[in-house]
Amino acid sequence: MAHDCDLCIIGGGSAGLTVAAGAAQLGARVVLIERGEMGGDCLNYGCVPSKALIAAGHTAQTMRDAARFGIASVEPTIDFAATMDHVKGVIAAIAPNDSVERFEKLGARVLRTTARFESPDTVDAGGERIRAHRFVVASGSRPTAPPITGLDSVPYLTNETVFGNRQRPDHLVIIGGGPIGMEMAQAHRRLGARVTVLEAATILGKDDPELAAIITARLKAEGVVLRDKVKITRVSGTAGAIAIELDGGERIEASHLLVAAGRAPNIEDLDLDKAGVAFTKRGITVDKGLRTSNRRIYAIGDVNGLHPFTHMAGFHGSLVIRNALFRLPVNVHATALPWTTYTDPELAQVGLTEAQAREQHGDGVRIARWPLHENDRAQTERETTGLVKVVADKRGRVLGAGIAAPRAGELIHVWCLAMANGLKLGTVAQMVVPYPTLGEVSKRAAGSFFTNALFSPRTRWLVRLLLRLP
Known part of the structure; x- marks a missing residue:
């Protein structure tokens, strides 16, 4: 039976776009389905805006530290809204690389809608049925919140909303001492906010402790308050006046609360059961070749729970090109995993x-x-x-x-x-x-x-x- 396309890709983030660009330029018939922003989390809510904010913070800190070069140090005057305009400007400058127009010029058909599987070889895309020889699920992940009493009743920020905040926080409390939490802590501190980081386990706990200690020492020296092995019992309040209560009765007042304590795969709306695709709460189950329990379907990027990094999502995409188009054997576990926390x-x-x-x-x-x-x-x-x-x-x-x-x-x-x-x-x-x-x-x-x-x-x-x- 004929198929509508060779590859149907669900998700227009780093992983999906890598496959779409490569496959289309190699002559494959490609359909790309994206319900949100083209470029996915990295361009719109993650790598790009965070590094733009970090760069602004670095510039402010350079002004404070100029005396070491014989140049008068000054406390910078920071227009936080203008800084956020800088962040948005960087996103806008990069966005054409991930745009619908670019991928249509490459030969892909782009649908801006939600995709749901109807069968092992068919998806519904906004009412249109798409049959494909191979599917690539690259729907990414989203931020999650820990089960803290009252948290769902307060207006907290995540990596998807923090860059829309145009008011400099008076006191930013961050739940989560991983890479996102630490990057945002230092950037906001350098831009003039008071910052407290609360971590239930160990701050930067996935990194070498000796190296992580160098980072935590720098943040503390710059005035970031770091608290690890803490238990938050309750969160309450309204915008601008949020209270975080810790085990033992301590109460921390915050103007803004950022939750950076985990992510979950975007799989709920895909109807994976209809496609015969196995999954867990961590993501879609894949083999070393990134194939799912349905051999015609690949799952790449954050959605498979293996490597939650943009560069690894792109790597996954390149493996799909090798395997799906050239029938070459691949092994996602054969390459060592690199990562970077972009503090200073x-x-x-x-x-x-x-x-x-x-x-x-x-x-x-x-x-x-x-x-x-x-x-x-x-x-x-x-x-x-x-x-x-x-x-x-x-x-x-x-x-x-x-x-x-x-x-x-x-x-x-x-x-x-x-x-x-x-x-x-x-x-x-x-x-x-x-x-x-x-x-x-x-x-x-x-x-x-x-x-x-x-x-x-x-x-x-x-x-x-x-x-x-x-």
């Missing part, structure tokens, strides 16, 4: 942390490290707090790397490359890199792995022996 300094990680490596590899784990204060470029910029920490086995095979430093998200790239290609520390140590650059810290960290052996008594003996030769 940034915190980046790829592969295993030290604790994870020791759990998996035991006593065979070796740590190579290099402090930022030993980097000359860092000294010139007066940004010397940071650390590169590389986890390897006895033979120098890289198991993971973490960096706390300015632009750590850029510096982690070499370690992503090393892990993706099975490079050992010796290869990284032998790189010739420009001087002076922050990137030199990775070369130095790799070289430190060999320091003890290189300058050992045995090596010194060998050198003395060789020097005696004619």
Whole structure:
């Protein structure tokens, strides 16, 4: 039986757009269905607006810190509404790359409506039935709120609404000490708000504790109040006057409340049962090739619960192109997962942390490290707090790397490359890199792995022996 298209993609975020652009340009018949904003969470509510706000906060902090360069420090005058206009302007500048018009020019058919499965090979798209040879579910995720008494009765913010707030908070309380919470905490503090972060477990608990401590110390130094291992018993109040009650009777007053404590996959409206697609509360169940229990349907990006990052959503999309169009085998688990928290300094990680490596590899784990204060470029910029920490086995095979430093998200790239290609520390140590650059810290960290052996008594003996030769 003929199909209406080769690929029907549900969701116009990073994952879905990657598949749509690639498949359409390769000649496949593509239908893309998106009920919300093109570009998805990343463009409209996540990566892009948050980094634009962070950039504004960084500029404000640079003005405060200018005295270290012999320039008079000043307390910046901040027009918070104008700052939010800057954020919206950045979104608008990038939006054409994700627009309906662009994807229609590429050859895709774009439908702005809701998609629901009617059968294993058919969806209803706003009353139109679409039959496809393959489907790609890329419907993303949404913020969730913890089960706190009274929370649903107060006007709290999420990552989807915080960038629409044009009034600078007097006191912003953030529930959640993960990457989103910490990024928004520092950005708002630098833009003049008082900020308190409340975390039920450990702040930045998924990162290496030694590196995370560098980040938390900086935020505390800038005036952010960080509270971990706290239990919130009740939330009450109205806009501008919200009360957060903690276990033990402590009461915190806030003008604004931001909830950044988890996300859930967007699967409720898809009628997955009719398509024979298995799922859990974490997301759609997939195999290593990102196929669901219905082999003609892929699930990629946040909706499968594997890797909640935009760059991984794009990676998932590229795997679907390889498998669905070229019939090449793929394995989503074959590539080490990198992530970055865009505080200042940034915190980046790829592969295993030290604790994870020791759990998996035991006593065979070796740590190579290099402090930022030993980097000359860092000294010139007066940004010397940071650390590169590389986890390897006895033979120098890289198991993971973490960096706390300015632009750590850029510096982690070499370690992503090393892990993706099975490079050992010796290869990284032998790189010739420009001087002076922050990137030199990775070369130095790799070289430190060999320091003890290189300058050992045995090596010194060998050198003395060789020097005696004619």
